[in-house]
Amino acid sequence: MSAILRLSGLRKAYAGVRALDGVSFEVEAGSITGLIGPNGSGKSTAIDCISGFQKLDAGTVTLAGTDITGRPAHHIARTGLMRTFQTVRVYERLSLADNLAIAAQQFDPATWVDEFLRTRRYRQAVEASERRARELVELIGLERYYNAEAGILSYGQKKLVALAAALMPHPKIVVLDEPVAGVNPSRIREIEVALQQLNEAGETFLIVEHNVEFITTLCHRVIVLEQGRKLTEGTAAEIHTDPRVLEAYLGMTPEMAEAEMRGAA
Amino acid sequence: MKLALAFLGALAFAALPFLTSSNYIIGVGISALTFTVAAAALNLVYGFAGLLSFAQLGFWGIGGYAAALTVVTFGGTFWEGVLWAALLNGAIALVVGYPTLRTNRHAFVISTLTFALLVTLIARDWVSLTRGPLGIPNLPSPEAFGQRFDTPAKFYWIAWAFAVATIAFLYALCSSRIGRTLVAIKQNEPLTRAQGISPMPYKLAAFAVGAAITGAAGGVYCFELRIIDPTFLDFYYMQTFLIIVIIGGTGSFWGVIAAGIALSALPEVLRFSEDLRMIIYGVILVAAMFVMPSGVAGWLRERRLTAMREALR
Numbered sequence: 001m002s003a004i005l006r007l008s009g010l011r012k013a014y015a016g017v018r019a020l021d022g023v024s025f026e027v028e029a030g031s032i033t034g035l036i037g038p039n040g041s042g043k044s045t046a047i048d049c050i051s052g053f054q055k056l057d058a059g060t061v062t063l064a065g066t067d068i069t070g071r072p073a074h075h076i077a078r079t080g081l082m083r084t085f086q087t088v089r090v091y092e093r094l095s096l097a098d099n100l101a102i103a104a105q106q107f108d109p110a111t112w113v114d115e116f117l118r119t120r121r122y123r124q125a126v127e128a129s130e131r132r133a134r135e136l137v138e139l140i141g142l143e144r145y146y147n148a149e150a151g152i153l154s155y156g157q158k159k160l161v162a163l164a165a166a167l168m169p170h171p172k173i174v175v176l177d178e179p180v181a182g183v184n185p186s187r188i189r190e191i192e193v194a195l196q197q198l199n200e201a202g203e204t205f206l207i208v209e210h211n212v213e214f215i216t217t218l219c220h221r222v223i224v225l226e227q228g229r230k231l232t233e234g235t236a237a238e239i240h241t242d243p244r245v246l247e248a249y250l251g252m253t254p255e256m257a258e259a260e261m262r263g264a265a
Numbered sequence: 266m267k268l269a270l271a272f273l274g275a276l277a278f279a280a281l282p283f284l285t286s287s288n289y290i291i292g293v294g295i296s297a298l299t300f301t302v303a304a305a306a307l308n309l310v311y312g313f314a315g316l317l318s319f320a321q322l323g324f325w326g327i328g329g330y331a332a333a334l335t336v337v338t339f340g341g342t343f344w345e346g347v348l349w350a351a352l353l354n355g356a357i358a359l360v361v362g363y364p365t366l367r368t369n370r371h372a373f374v375i376s377t378l379t380f381a382l383l384v385t386l387i388a389r390d391w392v393s394l395t396r397g398p399l400g401i402p403n404l405p406s407p408e409a410f411g412q413r414f415d416t417p418a419k420f421y422w423i424a425w426a427f428a429v430a431t432i433a434f435l436y437a438l439c440s441s442r443i444g445r446t447l448v449a450i451k452q453n454e455p456l457t458r459a460q461g462i463s464p465m466p467y468k469l470a471a472f473a474v475g476a477a478i479t480g481a482a483g484g485v486y487c488f489e490l491r492i493i494d495p496t497f498l499d500f501y502y503m504q505t506f507l508i509i510v511i512i513g514g515t516g517s518f519w520g521v522i523a524a525g526i527a528l529s530a531l532p533e534v535l536r537f538s539e540d541l542r543m544i545i546y547g548v549i550l551v552a553a554m555f556v557m558p559s560g561v562a563g564w565l566r567e568r569r570l571t572a573m574r575e576a577l578r
Contacts, residue, residue: 078461082460091448101445102449102457107461152573165460
């Protein structure tokens with residue numbers, strides 16, 4: 001496997017606070033990689049800098065061999081990195097069908113001239129986009145809302161729509177910012193299954209999440225941030241038992257964690 | 266269905282000169298058509314792209330002056346005048362829009378308002394070009410194919426053809442992917458950026474097209490008045506366009522067209538009571554806003570959504 005996303009020496013400060021202080025890691029193609037850390041550890045800043053929503057002070061971001069450091073957000077999206085947002089973002093007053101179609105439209109070759117003349121290129125692009133949209137809507141189980149406005153959906157359903165939209169153009173990597181925060185626990189399992197299926201079909205994910213259980217069941221590799229630095233990195237099992245992680249993130253000693261796990265079992 | 270209705274509506278409007286010989290009614294018809302076009306252009310900018318632009322008043326005025334000066338000062342025809350009105354406004358909108366569209370929402374509103382006031386100032390004070398407060402009277406009737414459009418009924422055809430052509434163009438634009446993308450940018454700009462869409466070219470294009478069409482409408486309308494002076498930049502016009510868009514429902518294409526026709530006619534219908542006319546007009550507007558805060562189209566949409574929520578329960 002090779003790295004699809006490569007970050008090296010990311011630095012970012014806000015008014016003197018070092019949000020990112022030399023963070024480097026890689027995301028393997030075809031993997032699900034988790035990014036965890038306590039509040040204020042720099043996870044969201046990392047995502048915003050990678051996706052072009054914030055400017056880095058230093059460091060480089062490489063996506064599939066292309067240097068995307070400092071490029072505008074729409075440019076990075078076109079290079080193949082799609083992201084979702086912590087506070088869910090969908091087009092509230094557009095149908096699911098339109099929400100998904102817009103997510104893919106920058107990626108098909110049809111121009112407005114093609115649309116005006118209804119050329120074959122335009123018709124094929126629309127057909128392909130609709131096929132993909134139906135497929136994804138089925139995957140997230142919202143078929144019956146296909147023509148409904150996204151605004152009528154619940155918060156958890158909107159998170160699913162945001163996920164589907166990010167997947168629309170077959171991106172090289174999907175970055176999910178807290179995909180299950182605020183989602184009803186009964187639906188978290190559904191999202192887990194959907195992500196696993198997508199991953200088996202070849203999608204690469206980088207997931208920022210607070211829900212440690214969700215991350216450890218799903219991710220092949222986990223990166224732990226603390227105060228803008230990479231604390232450690234490893235497989236889910238390694239992370240779960242790493243005393244530094246437990247202390248920094250969960251605020252407990254290994255003995256306490258062990259006791260808790262015994263209690264849970 | 267909507268298109269069939271629009272087609273019938275256009276035909277019905279074409280029939281107006283056959284139904285009445287009253288120049289007064291035909292004059293109201295001409296106003297209704299040109300105001301509706303200007304309102305539809307504002308709807309593209311405000312309703313679709315979400316940019317509350319008071320610059321439309323400036324574009325309307327520049328359009329009027331450009332058309333009048335093309336004919337009177339530069340010896341061109343009415344048609345060339347309207348064309349120049351559109352082109353000049355499109356170019357000015359690109360220059361004005363490029364910096365102002367980078368600012369935030371509030372700064373944009375203030376900048377566009379300032380632009381409109383600036384145009385008013387130029388119209389009044391650049392006397393060597395605009396002839397100042399006296400304006401340019403006796404604008405000649407348009408001519409084409411050896412025909413002089415010198416009666417209200419004949420001029421009505423020009424206004425009608427202009428309205429049908431521009432509304433058809435705007436409809437094609439608003440119902441295309443470009444229109445859909447504008448709506449998406451208005452609803453959630455960061456999300457469009459995350460989806461590979463650069464918002465700036467879309468906003469700039471909407472602003473420029475809106476300006477060009479508003480300018481052309483101003484060009485047509487000043488030839489209906491036969492005179493242009495600084496009162497052509499009266500805030501009354503901006504207010505009318507904005508009221509039409511808000512009552513029709515921002516972002517609803519046909520809602521705004523219907524409201525344009527209805528609201529241009531309403532003050533005239535109310536002439537049965539000359540003293541109370543504008544008061545009644547105001548009361549109707551306020552009542553409409555109370556009952557339908559998102560306009561007629563918004564109200565219909567709410568009903569549809571409620572029905573949908575019920576159906577999906």
